[in-house]
Amino acid sequence: MIATVEEARLERGILVGLDRGERDFEESFKELAQLASSAGAVIVEKLVQKMSSPTAPYYIGKGKAEEIAEICRQKKVSFVLFNEELSPIQCRNLSALFGCKVLDRTQLILDIFAQRAKTKEGKLQIELAQLLYLLPRLTRLWTHLSRQTGGIGTRGPGETQLEVDRRRILEKIHRLKKELEEVKKTRFIQRSSRQKLPWPTACLVGYTNAGKSTLFNRLTNSHVLVEDKLFATLDPTIRLFEFSGGYKIFLSDTVGFIQKLPHHLIESFKATLEEVTEADLLIHLVDISHPWAETQINEVNKVLEQIGAIHKPTILVWNKIDLVNTSGLIKRRIEEYPGSVPISAATGFGCENLLVKIAEWLKSQRRFLSLKLPLERTDIVAKLHRIGSGIVTDYQPDGIWVYGWIPLSLSSFLEQFDGATGIYRNGISEGH
Known part of the structure; x- marks a missing residue:
């Protein structure tokens, strides 16, 4: 029978894991318990079978399966949850033997997503x-x-x-x-509307429960749902954030990633994940207090590689430094990942340094402009004041001289006008 976690909510269940000697098994199994808790299940027993590989009929071997079946009868559980995806034959055999519902990790994640999806x-x-x-x-x-x-x-x-x-x-x-x-078409239209504005997009990515929504709310003064649960946020949210000095950026909060993220989800969430693939900058949040932080970085990078976003400019952010008891760990992490930024999204500590880092990147995406426009092109002057920063205009009898910082996207367009050969990047002349 096909079981859903919705049916199993608040029901008693057993967790079963197969330890094949993998380095991250313990963390993965612990994460399974968190997923079950997020789904509303009550776990009464956790069982681990050590084997080099699963068996075809029962996954954990018939002897262990029969032992679990006896525990099911004694503790009157209504479901058994496995740490990896089961085959149809394994599900059928185990369901018949246990006399209750059998769930696997993939099914659990899918059901949690079903509970959290709002749009x-x-x-x-x-x-x-x-x-x-x-x-x-x-x-x-x-x-x-x-x-x-x-x-x-x-x-x-x-x-x-x-x-x-x-x-x-x-x-x-x-x-x-x-x-x-x-x-997808609607998202493309919305994205095209944003792209008509010269502001780049930064996307918050990271392992689930790394604090992306907390940081998003702090930076944009929004009220995205924040919970200490896995996959609390599913639907992407985008806000325009303005820095002092006139710089602006679209900031996007997206779904978190996890170990063994079902390929069905990656396939189905392509429309949502396009916000990541189309972003100009990725802000990768990592929970520095988590014992498996590096594993989580690798898992996020695997998904980014799958969707073709691994080579995008990225700022690595060590979040939750308020939960770390020693400054030595923070120092070591920064040394291991040069250019990374330690912050606490919950308290706001270090967020100013992150904003400086983002502003530095934004500045690298701009050019210093010095050109002369025809007197009748006041429309361009108005546009430059709207989208540029530090724009200064000087009206002369033979034209309008304009100075200031503009987005890269406008550079080629403005080169058609007199004096536009004086376009600079970070104060270094690229022309004459």
Whole structure:
């Protein structure tokens, strides 16, 4: 039977992990307990089986599975949760043996996403991911109607119902993909509207619960939901942030990443993750107090590589320094990652240094302008005052002289005017 965490909410369950000697197993298993807690489940037992590889029929071996089945009966649990994705055969065998629902890590994450999605886009993406996960597992639903042998004369109602359901799911997947294409078009239009303005976009990325939404709220004075839970934020939020001196930047808060992030989610959330791929700057938040901070950095980088955003300009930010008892750790982290910035998004400590870092990057994306415009081109003068910084105008009988900092995107356009050969970058002449 296909179980959902929604059904298992507030129910008693058992966590099961397979330790194959991997370095990050302990952290991954601990994270599974946090995920279960985020979903509202009550865990009564945690069991670990040490094996070099899973077995095909029961994943953890029949002997261990039978032991867990006895615990299920004794403690009257309603579900058993595994740390890795199970095959359809493993799910079927374990469900029959345990007599209760069997969930895996992927299914749990999908269900948490389903609980947290608020927008139409988010709900569409989650539904698509769930259907992509369900499709190869359909056979589990109809084993009570199917027959054990194949061939002529053995095609019973189970197979018929299975094919009907498979066709319906495929049709629904096709419909959801079409709807998400419309969402993608809408996002493209919104992004194009932003791109008409000369302000770059910075995107907050990082492991789930690293503090992205807390920092976003502090910088933009917004009220995005902040909870000490995994995947508290799913739907992206974008605000325009203004620095002193006239610099502006669009800041985007996005979904957090996690170990073994289901590929169904990455596939379904492409429209959302485009905010990352289209960003000009990534601000990668890391929880410095977490014992597996480096593992989390690597996991985030894996997803960035998958979506083609790994080579974007990035500022690494060590968040939650208020939870660290020693300054030695902070110093070591900065030495290991030159250019990184330590902050506490909760208290605001260090955020000014982060803003200086962002402003430095923004300045590198601008040119110092010195040119003469025709007297009738007051429209360009108005635009430069609107989008530039430190703009000074000098009206002369033969034209309008303009000085100041402008975005790179305008440089080539303005070179057509007299005097535009004096465009500078960071005070160093590129022309005459």
